[in-house]
Amino acid sequence: MNPLSGWTLRKRLVVAVVALLALAAVIIGFASVVSVRTVLLDRVDAQLTAATTRSSGAAEERPGRDAFAPSSEPPIPEFVGVPGQSAGTLGAIIAGGAVRYAGYLDADGDLQPxxxxxxxxxxxxGLGGEPESIDLGGDLGSYRVVAxxxxxxxxxxGLPLADLEFTLGQLIAVISGIALGVLVLAGVAAYVIVRLxxxxxxxxxKAASDVSELPLDHGEVxxxxxxxxxxxxxxxxxxxxxxxxxxMLGHVAAALSARQASENKVRTFVSDASHELRTPLTSIRGYAELTRRSGEDLPEDATYALGRIESEAVRMTAIVEDLLLLARLDEGRELAKDPVELSALLDSAVSDARAAAADHDWVLDLETAPVTVIGDSQRLMQVVANLLxxxxxxxxxxxxxxxxxxxVGDQAQISVTDNGPGIDPDVLGQVFERFVRGDVSRQRASGGTGLGLAIVAGVAEAHAGxxxxxxxxxxxxxxxxxxxxRVGANARSGMP
Incomplete structure (x- = not known):
């Protein structure tokens, strides 16, 4: 995985600018240090050449005594301490592959071994006559020497390189400080510029985020x-x-408008069709019931057929009523707004359920105090009946x-819980949509339309629930x- 994949564009740009400036600062600083070191080293080499000339001249002008002869006393150091030599100047005599004398001038001009x-x-x-740098360690450090x-x-x-190294150290510190300050200022400036x-x-x-928060899946948008x-x-x-x-938003708006127009046509059709179907269904049911109760002796198959016509007419009427209710909810028609005491409503609904299915174990658990909401008692009764x-x-x-x-807080909660086989996870998120059934995982004792839970969701939303x-x-x-x-809340809390 790319470690930069989680970085924002702003952060990437700022880091890139600072990194390029840092690289430029390193290159410029390195070139500057190398150039200054070369210049200073050439100057030291020139001084070393002059010091070597003075020492050689002093050694050759010693009359009557071999300047290189061994002696128990320190040799006269004209070849090192000749006038004009600076403190720290080093000298050594090598004869027969061995060092006969080696010393340097201290700060007071005295020879030290x-x-x-x-x-x-x-x-x-090496004896090539070319200056080279060595490290003598201790207090002497680095030297530029020539043999x-x-x-x-x-x-x-040899001449000490302490001044050269100190100068280079100071130069590196100055360059580093300036580069660091420039990088900080450049980083701040880059952040401001990139942000703007x-x-x-x-x-x-933000516009795309605002669109993503709109409810585009339903309703007029x-x-x-x-x-x-x-x-x-x-x-x-x-x-x-x-x-x-x-x-893109223009195309989406046009598509949403077309979808809404199509949905409005469908709702209008469903509403009109439901209204138109109620009358013929009532007639079919009435004539079937009238024929069945006429007292005439009818063949057994005819009696069975009339019973089926009547039962199917009842079922069709229920479907039409459900479709008509959903159409009204879609149109935003207001429901009744009366105080509804939910304890009595649930008691009635569970009693009806016991009568309809005595083979189930029905349990009712109510609050001890009345629980009141404002709404349509008939529709709320339908909600509970549909869930049961x-x-x-x-x-x-x-x-x-x-x-x-x-x-729960400032809300009344009606819950219906069963210990049945459960709902198929594949349809769990769609159970409140119309004509969706959970037949795969839940057993069925009779047919269903798939509208019951859609009505539950629609009525709950119409009650701001x-x-x-x-x-x-x-x-x-x-x-x-x-x-x-409020009256329910006041009654529960004992307020007048």
Whole structure:
């Protein structure tokens, strides 16, 4: 996985700018240090050449005494301490492959001997006459030395590099400080500039986010969200994105309008068809019942056929009534707004369920105090009846069904729970849609239209409430939440 995949564009741009500046600062700093070091080293080499010339001249001008001759006393150090030599100047005499003398001038101009390890380091210096850098360690540190041949051996002269290293250290510190300050300022400036440059993109993203929060799946949608014209200029990169989003939103708005028009036509058709079907269905049912009760002796098959006609007419009438109710809910027609005491309503609904399905174990659990909501008692009764009927139809005999009324915050909660086989997870999220049935996982004792739970959801929403379902094998629970009426709240709390 790309480690930068989680970074925002703003962060990537700022980091890229700072990284490029840091790379440039490193290159410039490195080149500057190398150039200054070369210049300073050339200057040290020039000084070393002059010091070597002075030391060689002093050694050759010693009359009557071999400057290189061994002696128990320190040799006269004209070859090192000749006038003009600076503090730290090093000198060594090599004869017969051994160091006859090695010392350096201290800050007071006195000769100081070298240690055995430092002397051994001097023996590694080549005799080519070219300056080279060595590290003598201890207090001396790095030196620039050159070895020149003499008639009896060789002479080594060296100058300390402490000043050069100090200068380079100071230069590196200054360059690093300046580079760090520039990088900080550049990072802040890049962040501000990138933030300002990406503001149009933020507004485009906000427009897309606003559209994503709209309920586009149902109802009439006024898709008025658009990217501002200033951010939809096709001459800029962000503007092209904004213009494309605006065109897309225009197409989506047109599609939503066409969908809504089609849904309105369907609702109108369903409403009109339901109205028109009620009369002939009532006539069919009435004539069938009238013929069956006429007292005439009819053949057994004719009597059976009339019974089937009458029962199917009743079922068709129920379907038409359900479709008509859903059409009215879709049209937003207001329901009755009267105080409804839910305890009595649930008691009646469970009593009806017991009479309809005595083979189920019906349990009623009510609040001790009255629970009142404002709404349409007939429709709320239909909600509870549909939930109980759903549990009755889709669970086997012996199933325990619990109808419970409780108060959750400022809402009344009606729950219907059964210990049946549960709802198929594939259809659980669609149970409140029309004509959806859970036949795959729930047993059926009789036919159903798939409109009962759709009516439950529609009536709950019309009462400013909601309905939810949870189902696993062995437990299915439907919960209807309705706002409590103030009178109900006052009565529950003992307020007048």
């Amino acid at each position: 070298l240690t055995t390890r430092q002397v051994a380091t001097l023996l590694t210096v 020149v041949e003499t008639s009896d051996g060789a002479m080594i002269v 440059a990406l503001r149009p993109l933020d507004r485009v993203a 006024a898709l008025g969200v658009r990217v501002p014209d200033d951010d939809a200029d096709p001459h800029t990169e962000v503007g092209r994105v904004g213009a494309s989003i605006n065109r 009927g759903n549990a009755r139809v889709h669970t086997p005999a012996g199933t325990r069904v619990v109808a419970r009324l409780s108060v 909601a309905v939810v379902v949870e189902s696993v094998p062995g437990r299915t629970e439907f919960r209807v939440l309705l706002p409590l009426a």
